[in-house]
Amino acid sequence: MKNKKLLAKATIAFLAFSTLLISVISVGDSRSFGARGEPTPYAIVFNATKNKIVTGPVGQSNSGYGSMKTELGNTIGMQIGALENTASTWQSLRPSGFITNTDIIHGITYMRFERVNVNKGAAILYSYEKGD
Numbered sequence: 001m002k003n004k005k006l007l008a009k010a011t012i013a014f015l016a017f018s019t020l021l022i023s024v025i026s027v028g029d030s031r032s033f034g035a036r037g038e039p040t041p042y043a044i045v046f047n048a049t050k051n052k053i054v055t056g057p058v059g060q061s062n063s064g065y066g067s068m069k070t071e072l073g074n075t076i077g078m079q080i081g082a083l084e085n086t087a088s089t090w091q092s093l094r095p096s097g098f099i100t101n102t103d104i105i106h107g108i109t110y111m112r113f114e115r116v117n118v119n120k121g122a123a124i125l126y127s128y129e130k131g132d
Contacts, residue, residue, distance in 0.1 A: 042107070043071045046090040053078070053099075054085040061094055065102065077102035089116050 045051065046068070053066040063081045070076065082097030093099070115122060 042074075044068055044076070044105075045071060048087075048089055050090075052085070052091060053080055054083050054091055056085055058085050058087045060085050061097075068101075075103075076105055092116075093122075 051068040053068070054060060054062040056062065061082055061084045063083070065077065065079050067075045067077050078099060078101050080097075080099050082094035083099065084092040084094055084097075086092050111124075111126075113122070113124060
């Protein structure tokens with residue numbers, strides 16, 4: 001009985017020492033990172049050089065599927081309709097045109113849209129759930 005208690009105490013002491021040693025060694029490791037309680041912010045940028053979906057001649061309209069990349073390099077699938085290539089801006093929507101993501105985008109905390117022509121209307125629809 002005395003040997004079992006001694007063996008149990010020695011095992012616990014060895015495990016505690018091993019855990020402490022591994023923790024001390026890995027603190028300086030570049031693969032370690034701190035856990036944070038808030039989401040990591042990222043951006044999806046659409047401008048004349050980033051995330052252009054229709055890349056054909058200026059004025060060409062396209063519909064179908066494509067993808068966009070976040071600033072962290074993640075790919076998000078999207079579907080487009082009546083999207084036209086432009087020379088100096090990101091893209092232009094023709095009447096009844098649309099852009100929608102086909103992959104869920106997690107963690108959106110902020111969206112900003114700027115229109116080149118403030119005299120043209122636009123509707124922004126969003127949902128917290130993926131539609132059917």
